Amino acid sequence: MMPPTEPASSDPSGLIRLLRDGRQWSVSELAATTGVARSTVSQRLDMLSALGLISRAEPGSSTGGRPPKRVALLADARLVLAFDIGASHAHVGVASITREILAHRRIAIDIAAGPDHVLGQVTEVADDLLDGLGRDRSVVLATGVGLPGPVHAATGRPVRPPIMPGWDGYDVPGWLHSRDGIPAFVDNDVNLAALGEHDRFGVGVDNFLYVKVATGIGAGIISGGMLLRGAQGIAGDIGHVRVSRGEGVFCSCGNEGCLEALAAGPAIARSLREAGIEVTSSREVVARVDAGDVNAIQAVRQAGRDLGEVLSASISFLNPSVIAIGGRMAGAGEHLIAGVREVVYRRAMPLATVGLEIRTARSGERAGLMGATALAADHALSPAGLLALAARQHV
Template sequence: MSRIATTGEVLQLIRSGEATTRAEIGRVTALSRPAVTHRVNELLQRGLVVEDAEGPSTGGRPPVRLRFNASGGVVAVASLGASRTQIALCDLAGGVIERTDLVIDVEEGPDTVLGLVMDTWEKLLEGRGPLAGVGLGVPATVEYARGRTESARVMASWTGVEIPPRIAKRFPVPVLVDNDVNVIAMGEHRDVYPDQDDLLFVKVSTRIGAGVVSSGKIMRGALGAAGEIGHIPVRDGGGVLCRCGNLDCVDSVASGTAILRILRERGRDVETLADVTVLVRQGDAETMAVVRQAGRWLGEVIASAVNLLNPSVVVLGGDVAEMFQPLVSGVREVVYQRSTQLATRSLKIERSRLGPGAGITGCALLVIDRILDEV
């Protein structure tokens, strides 16, 4: 490092394993021995680092190794969905300590929903601590700097709500809020594709949204609106009016809500996506065709994103993508046809491996990265 390394940068060296002894830290950072000692002692006092078993000796007394202390604090997280919310406590490495799922209709509003979430955190926190921060993922466009929901996909009553101050009144720690698909993308990237620094995560559920990882970091855009692919129109969508006021947005023709609507219009008795799953497994030709066409429409939009962003992997998540292989096949068919040869040369299109748990992991990482970077 060419400049004077901060305590936070020393912590990152220890977390990553790049430097785990005082001597190694000195070599990597060019800090003097007293400066290294000062920073390490600060981390030890804060409980973020512990001295581990003695390392191998190269002559003389073996060096004491330093290890990041994941149990040095607790992070409270929640990933809100349209009807189901995942709530958990995580350690400082993002590992889940305890988790519970609640069936909550987010349209009941922020007062009711946040109240239930905070009550649950309080119960989970009994006998644990210290609480280091809070992370929340919501199905809405979020002005990240303020934690303000600007355009809610499935929770219109939340639009314009600044969430962190509401939570900080009860839990006076750093509170970070982001779009639900962004936090899922973070979880998939860190846990499944840590060596892929350019990743596009597309959530296909009640609605459609995307999270973009570029050069290893979430791309949020100027006001947090990056990744809103649900309102990109497709060709030959049939003139369907989207809730945004435009016609044939991919959200209005290829989401779970759209698939149910189309199948009902064609005489299929389907109330939920589970009913669609039954028909797909039975090999119902009409249902298979509808689901695959939804995949093709989605593939149109993803193909444009692939040409623009050149990700190394596209991850399809959300209950629709996870349930329906014909939709994934439709996406692959169109993306490989319509994206450039260079952009698809090594492109992988995969279904999510983490499933719903990715949101919990991403919310934890959102908070951990912030609080540890500020050490």
């Protein structure tokens, strides 16, 4: 879920959006900004104080009479958990409600081991991280989860994910909630990486495409400042778009000629093995590129051209101002990007590429973790999230 974009209001979540800037606010300032009565603002602040989310700060300077009381958000009084789960590894994080990641760890996993095993792994690591911070789950408001496959937006359940045997239709939010009563929110990992990377831009980049090239290939789409998920939650599934040189190459989805079957990390490694070069993983491909191996560089450049073929069509539909490429294969640097640019600037309409920036993602492997943090924090501090918290605490 994208951060709310509507004007701040007098409801508690609206006040928190203002307090997230780290300033100390007086009741008068909050009332003037929201356009509602001081008494209403004071009532909302009382609720937030009872929930342990704000504190009364030092009085401000007075212009006559009593100094105004000021309030500030207690950024790390409440926490969120973030799980960015991939095919072979996961990032686990603990963050403040202002999205600052306080502790994180990368672990090896096997997504094919099934949901019970993998979710057990990441929650165990989360408990260790909380212990290291001297905290426990009583202060956790929500969990955000990214999964490497299509996710039904309304239910948070994976939908026929091609590389996740045993996960189809599994109730991931329910499993996590049943463990400790903490609400969990699930999305596709590339969508969350798009949110995490988009946060690095601040204002001004409202039309943005994040592309992850790793074990698979997918895109996260932000249009008009909002994340686009599509009717079934699979918007951006560009890895299964057919490319021109894909004849006779079959994909794990069962179709022929998919981009993922030609340009994802395992596909590049396979093409090098067919040329007599022993590589077994995306990491080894990147290492060979870094070492100046001409064959590896040419294979990565061709993967970039294949990706550029699909992106040139996507640009005509979406007209982004920035395309950021992340994932394991982005470690190959400008060689992958050069292949993308070569095709995009040749095939896309000139008007669509005016001012278009195509570059490596800035957030690296933490983009998905940052997006999962944003997903959890935004839900936790939404009107529904605050009402649920008040019900749990009997406020």
